Amino acid sequence: MSGKTIKADIAVIGAGSGGLSVAAGAAQLGLKVVLFEKGEMGGDCLNYGCVPSKALIAAASAAHEARHAKTLGVHAGDVTVDFTQVMAHVHAAIATIAPHDSQERFERLGVTVIREPARFLDGRTLGSASFSVRARKIIIATGSSAAVPPIPGLDTVPYLTNESVFELTEAPSRLIVLGGGPIGVELGQAFRRLGSEVVIVEADKILGREDPAAANVVLEQLRADGVELMAGRKAIRVEAGPTLVVEDERGETRISGSHLLVAVGRKPALDELDLAVAGIERDRNGVITDKSLRSSNRRVYAVGDAAGRGQFTHLAGAHAGLVVRRAIFGLPVNADSLATPRVTYADPELAAVGLSEAQAREAHGDDVRVEVFDFAGNDRAIAEGDTRGMGKLVTTAKGKVLGVTLVGRHAGDHIALWALVLSAGLKLSQITSMIAPYPTRGEISKRLAGQWYTPALFSPRTRKVVSILKRLA
Template identity: 50%
Template sequence: MVETIKTDVLVIGAGSAGLSVAAGASQMGADVVLLEGHKMGGDCLNYGCVPSKALIASAKAAHAQSHSAPLGIANQPPDVDYAAVMEHVAQVIAQIAPVDSQERFEGLGVRVIREFGQFVSPTEVQAGDHRITARRIVIATGSSPLVPPIPGLDNVPYLTNETLFDLRERPDHLLIIGGGPIGIEMAQAHVRLGSKVTVIEGMTALAKDDPDFASEVLDAIRTEGVAIEEGAMAAEIREQARAIEVEAKDGRVFSGTHLLIAVGRKANTDRLNLKAAEIETTKSGIKVDARMRTSNRRIFAIGDIAGGLQFTHVAGYQAGVILRPMLFGLPAKAKTSHIPWATYTDPELAQVGLAEAEAREEHGDKLEIAAFSFDENDRAIAERKTTGKIKVMVVGGRPVGATIVGHRAGDLISLWSLAIANNLKMSQIAGMVAPYPTYGEINKRAVGAYFSPRLFDNPRVKQVVGLVQRWLP
């Protein structure tokens, strides 16, 4: 028999976005039903952010053993147990999993149904033997790896981020199609763990980032032994003599033992029957307005499914935005100007707001650039982490963007997200005091670089100081 359920909030998908909505709405008094037909925690916990960063941590440890001489410690070739590394990854997932578990959310008062949801009308969703109506519905089904229609791909074994972490034998030679953040992160991690790695990129690696800053990352990775082949659009894939070959349109052929597809993501819309819900879609996902509402105004879409920036922290942010109208009837709009992102290579690469090219196009001569180098930071010098720099885009005395490459760039970028989110002036940021010696001083020194010409190269300032000194007792 079909059970009919009426609820305040129905959430479809138990990834980062859906879990944030379900937890917040339930704890503030709403009746919440959560649907998940696969794994609790979604892509981030099981296949994305968590396992990839755990793997990167192992790779950093291996790299440190063989690159410790600058600190007075003899270099030692790392003895990498790839199976043990992947067990470490699995243990990290298992340790975090209870936070996203069905038991925890049921403890918060959420009714969790482990079924996929499908719309049967603009107001009803079918999930197994349950038919659910809700005052508000949230679609948060996320995204999956995009597998391009490359001739021959169906006939060879290949990996995506959903299967990579199941490996227990280290790839001898890993071919990676895709030079975006995922491909580049996994390339560096695997070369540090002892694999030979070739990245095959149809256009330009890390193309969405500032090219000058991205080159610092790519140069570092090439130095470690990763072959990055740009302008190599894959035309055919085949298996030859127990090897996988990728032939590019220009005739180049790359051969390896394993193949990882990392060319992007596609929104998980197939199971939803969105037509029945009268919900419009785009090429990248579900069409939403600034309030994250779909064309069916009682239904919201957040996270990767909404077709915007595909990051876990964006999903969490959007969840907070829609809780206000759903629970309190208050208007709220999602913004993107203060959303940061990072690529967790070594050195790290981070961005928030406008990159320099975007800022110049939008603001022209009003744009000012404040810059500072890691090799002038005492903590970076002490730890031999001096590769890096920061660039802050400033218009009218306020930051509109920041780009950082270097050690802990992903942590350093948060200050600029705060500044842009709150429309802070550079003078207000200058009031921050960072403990010495820390990498946090890099942000402070970038602000100093903005004010230095105004203070130290200004004849009028020197004239005023001279006059004041004459009158001081």
């Protein structure tokens, strides 16, 4: 390792959402910023994750809507899928967004962009093949990569991950999806709607992190779509074909397909950084940080997937804002207090923020109230012919919001209101006083909040008060 030495105020490793946000903010504040990126600008989200997957889902949804438009009196005829055009749409979406994350744009902002892998040389110095960068503050924003489980035989057959699946030129005839989390469910449903046979295999429960009632709404739709669901099946080996061999209490089952997609989760991309040289502690989840996102090395911060606090692009962006405030301005921040929503972009979407009902009861015992509103009671859902789903509001007995789960059409859009409620500490009365346009699904959140007050509002005590007030009036 040799070459030019650079002194910088901020050095950032990784040009994904978090790293780019830190670099842009610091550069526009007049600081000297160096940004290392060994792969594609824009990181996983733009190139292999959020953007291509949602573009694929949009195509799959269009095919599904066309097939089922007859329920609304619209007959589209036979629906055919041109997979080449679908993938062209996917890559066009990436190309359209890419200039915003491009090297050229960041160089115009004044950032020195080095397209090489970096590693720590000491506690405040990074090195690559051509440069040595000594910085006042260093930000680790390396993101994560697809986790590949140590299943015997997996290394002997071709398999897909989210980093390769969007390079397919032909739709799989039969896709085996190993992993029943959000990535596996989203891609599995999309490929099924695009014409592939799909089986999703999960060692535990499919969408097991989510509220069981909400998850079941999604699972019912997957089954209706023709996706084969195999939960509680542990993968024990992979054979040529590919063939996935799984087992449960009844014995072994062989699942054969044309393609195997491994979607068992993600791991932080930290192994090549030589963190120990810089005195930076980590665990299996990522860099160990305090609430200000600072590592055990006081000059080094971590954001996004690398910080081990959740693997969401929007969380990485929020982390970037905190780090700019803390590392540059010295302001107090608290990453532990962030109310981070999550969405599984299946159809229907499943969105949540805060505590689930089970988590709330574990933390608060009997001091928990739960309100549920079925989307069949929403006029817009009825008008659209899509009443699938529900909302669940979890509060303390006194009405403090602990968490919300929504499952239904556009649930990911509507969870934002509840993220605001949690982050700003809003009261339920402020939601009930909001005027929601009619008819929209936005009314669902107001109905959830209103239901919380229903028992008290129409209680015998309230009726007695009204009776007295009537006589006085």
